[in-house]
Amino acid sequence: xxxxxxxxxxxxxxxxxxRRRAGAVYLVGGAIGLAAAAVLVLERLAMLSDPGYVPSxxxxxxxxxxxxxxxxxxxxxxxxxxxxxxxxFAVVVTGxxxxxxxxxxxxxxxxxxxxxxxxxxxxxHWLIWQSLAEIHALCPYCMVVWLVxxxxxxxxxxxxxxxxxxxxxxxxxxxxxxxxxPAVWYLxxxxxxAWTFRDFFFGLA
Numbered sequence: 001x002x003x004x005x006x007x008x009x010x011x012x013x014x015x016x017x018x019r020r021r022a023g024a025v026y027l028v029g030g031a032i033g034l035a036a037a038a039v040l041v042l043e044r045l046a047m048l049s050d051p052g053y054v055p056s057x058x059x060x061x062x063x064x065x066x067x068x069x070x071x072x073x074x075x076x077x078x079x080x081x082x083x084x085x086x087x088x089f090a091v092v093v094t095g096x097x098x099x100x101x102x103x104x105x106x107x108x109x110x111x112x113x114x115x116x117x118x119x120x121x122x123x124x125h126w127l128i129w130q131s132l133a134e135i136h137a138l139c140p141y142c143m144v145v146w147l148v149x150x151x152x153x154x155x156x157x158x159x160x161x162x163x164x165x166x167x168x169x170x171x172x173x174x175x176x177x178x179x180x181x182p183a184v185w186y187l188x189x190x191x192x193x194a195w196t197f198r199d200f201f202f203g204l205a
Contacts, residue, residue, distance in 0.1 A: 023099030030092030033148035037085030067137035117153040
C-alpha cells in the first residue's frame with residue numbers, strides 16, 4: 001500500500017532513527033548557520049559604524065567579506081541578508097530540538113521545512129553565482145551558511161521522500177547513503193570556486 005502524507009510505519013525503529021538523525025542535522029546545522037549569520041550581522045554593524053573597519057574574514061582580494069557585504073547582492077530585500085538567516089536558522093534549531101525530544105512531526109511540519117529549505121537553497125545558489133561571477137570575492141561566513149543550507153535542504157528532502165515514497169528503491173538507497181549527496185555537492189561548489197579564482201591561487205603558489 002502506497003504511503004500517504006499521513007505517514008505509515010512512523011513508529012518503526014527505522015523511522016525513529018531517521019527522525020533523530022534529521023533532528024540532529026537541524027539542531028547542529030541550524031546552530032552553525034545561526035552563529036554564522038549572527039557574526040555577519042555584527043560585522044556589518046561594525047562596518048556601518050566605522051567606515052574604515054576591516055572585517056575579520058577579509059584576508060585577501062578573494063577571501064573578502066567586506067567586498068561581499070558592501071555589494072548590492074548583500075541586501076537584496078533592502079536589509080542585510082544575514083537577518084533572514086537569524087530568523088530561518090532559529091526555526092531550524094527549534095525544530096531540531098523538538099525532534100530530538102521525541103516530537104513526531106506532522107505532515108505540515110515536514111512540508112513546511114521542505115518549502116522553507118528549498119527557498120533557502122535557491123537563494124543561496126543565486127548568491128553563490130553572484131559571488132563567483134559578479135562580486136568576484138568569497139565570504140567564509142557566507143560559505144558556511146551555503147553549506148548548512150544545502151545540508152538542511154537535503155535532509156528535509158529525505159524526510160519528505162520518507163513520507164510520500166518510503167519503499168521506493170531509490171529512496172531507500174538515498175537514505176542508506178544519505179551523506180554522499182551533500183558531500184559531492186560541497187565538492188562541486190569548491191571546484192567551481194577554485195576554477196573561478198584559479199589565476200589568483202596559482203599566483204600565490
